[in-house]
Amino acid sequence: MSPPPGTAALVIIGNEVLSAKVVDENGPWLLRELRELGVEVRRVETVPDEIPLIVEAVQRACRSAAHVFTSGGIGPTHDDVTIAALARAFERRVVTDARSLELLREKIEGKTARRMNAAQLRLAEVPEGAQLLWDAQSIFPVITLEQVVILPGVPALFKQGFLAVRERFRTSPIFSRAVFLASSESALAEHLDATVAAFPEVGIGSYPRFDDADHRVKVTFDGRAEAQVAQACEFFVARLPPGAVVRTA
Amino acid sequence: MSPPPGTAALVIIGNEVLSAKVVDENGPWLLRELRELGVEVRRVETVPDEIPLIVEAVQRACRSAAHVFTSGGIGPTHDDVTIAALARAFERRVVTDARSLELLREKIEGKTARRMNAAQLRLAEVPEGAQLLWDAQSIFPVITLEQVVILPGVPALFKQGFLAVRERFRTSPIFSRAVFLASSESALAEHLDATVAAFPEVGIGSYPRFDDADHRVKVTFDGRAEAQVAQACEFFVARLPPGAVVRTA
Numbered sequence A, B: 001m002s003p004p005p006g007t008a009a010l011v012i013i014g015n016e017v018l019s020a021k022v023v024d025e026n027g028p029w030l031l032r033e034l035r036e037l038g039v040e041v042r043r044v045e046t047v048p049d050e051i052p053l054i055v056e057a058v059q060r061a062c063r064s065a066a067h068v069f070t071s072g073g074i075g076p077t078h079d080d081v082t083i084a085a086l087a088r089a090f091e092r093r094v095v096t097d098a099r100s101l102e103l104l105r106e107k108i109e110g111k112t113a114r115r116m117n118a119a120q121l122r123l124a125e126v127p128e129g130a131q132l133l134w135d136a137q138s139i140f141p142v143i144t145l146e147q148v149v150i151l152p153g154v155p156a157l158f159k160q161g162f163l164a165v166r167e168r169f170r171t172s173p174i175f176s177r178a179v180f181l182a183s184s185e186s187a188l189a190e191h192l193d194a195t196v197a198a199f200p201e202v203g204i205g206s207y208p209r210f211d212d213a214d215h216r217v218k219v220t221f222d223g224r225a226e227a228q229v230a231q232a233c234e235f236f237v238a239r240l241p242p243g244a245v246v247r248t249a
Helices: A026-036 A051-064 A082-089 A098-112 A118-122 A155-169 A185-198 A226-239 B026-036 B051-064 B082-089 B098-112 B118-122 B155-169 B185-198 B226-239
Strands: A007-013 A040-047 A067-071 A094-096 A125-127 A131-133 A142-145 A148-151 A175-181 A203-208 A217-223 A245-248 B007-013 B040-047 B067-071 B094-096 B125-127 B131-133 B142-145 B148-151 B175-181 B203-208 B217-223 B245-248
Touching: A007 A026, A007 A051, A026 A040, A026 A067, A026 A155, A040 A051, A051 A067, A051 A082, A051 A148, A067 A155, A082 A094, A082 A125, A082 A148, A094 A098, A098 A118, A118 B185, A125 A142, A142 A155, A148 A155, A175 A226, A185 A203, A185 A217, A185 A226, A185 B118, A217 A226, A226 A245, B007 B026, B007 B051, B026 B040, B026 B067, B026 B155, B040 B051, B051 B067, B051 B082, B051 B148, B067 B155, B082 B094, B082 B125, B082 B148, B094 B098, B098 B118, B125 B142, B142 B155, B148 B155, B175 B226, B185 B203, B185 B217, B185 B226, B217 B226, B226 B245
Parallel strands: A007 A040, A007 A067, A067 A148, B007 B040, B007 B067, B067 B148
Antiparallel strands: A040 B040, A094 A125, A131 A142, A142 A148, A175 A217, A175 A245, A203 A217, B094 B125, B131 B142, B142 B148, B175 B217, B175 B245, B203 B217
16 A cells, blocks of 8 residues: 655654754754645654664655655765665665766866775765756755655755755645634543544644643644635634633634 | 663654644753763654554564653543553553542542543543652653653653653763864765774764864764773774864863
């Protein structure tokens, strides 16, 4: 069974994230971008720089979602294992991409009159059958293999790479409404249950707060059918006692 | 095969994170805390509020790591399914915890002279066999089931809950050294390979930058044996040409 269209999964590859040396900013940034494009993200998995774990995570992501994005592990050093892992995940060989090699030669040998070393040659390696998109400004190409877009982990390069392919993923928008409430979640639960039952196509979430905000609960309504989202929101609000709603958005 | 001691995995449960309505702050915060305690985090998985996906993620986390932490999905509404998912993951029934029920009764019925509703009764439900830690200040108990610590998603409550059990997880510290370099990763790769081969117990990472920072690459050395970490760092630095090192930390 192939994953539903308009869905995505993210695989964040990096010991530096798991060891709290850096806070991943690529995941949250891409979640916002994909939401804006109407894409529903089904999972985000952060894994170490270890080929077997990346292979499993990528295969799981491919079963979960139509589009998969990886962040990190691209480069010439020992801890850059994403290309090898992707090749293994799809049972491909790792091959040298002729165009990448040519561009790297121009850049490196042209400038320095030195031969490329083994590490530099690795930069031209891709899983066999991958598609490469070279952008005039970019240091790395955007590499795609089947449904997987392979992006570098350095945030500026990650963003540049995604923005070069962004419009490929746009789909029908997800509409959203929110109601901010003065009631507790316990008082709302029966009305939420009734709304969930009446509008099975609308995603409904309930988010309490325990601070001094102007509301105690935010309820959200999400879906691709704008009228249904609005109706679900109105159905819910109509069930509530007077004074329950602080504001809507 | 049981997972190695001193390891952890995180399962972040929440449609609101995947749909970019909020940026998860519990994951990054807990990664820093666990690092400080010497715990090695092996994976972080963010999944929707869907029982089958939570069950799979929790079971995978339990195979990967000695300690598992979940964030979110605790509460009285339809989208709070973590207790049900944990019960299913461990093949337990969902039962009402007598002490929780008593505390909720005091709090809710004592104040309002009303009977608890069905949603409020759900707040006392736990997987059978779970351990509960009630803290005087807290609204929710910290629930543990086998190796899993079940924490609420609201950041203030998540932090309060973890801090109540934090010291249980402290283990031998992870030592870290860093070298900041003026060279490119390609020029460093052979020296990194030699260091990785000579110090198999030390985790070595290489992180390039492409901005105007004072260095082009940061190389990190991590391990539980402080002397080995220092030796690996010195071994690497000694191989480099003069001027390569900008600074160390």
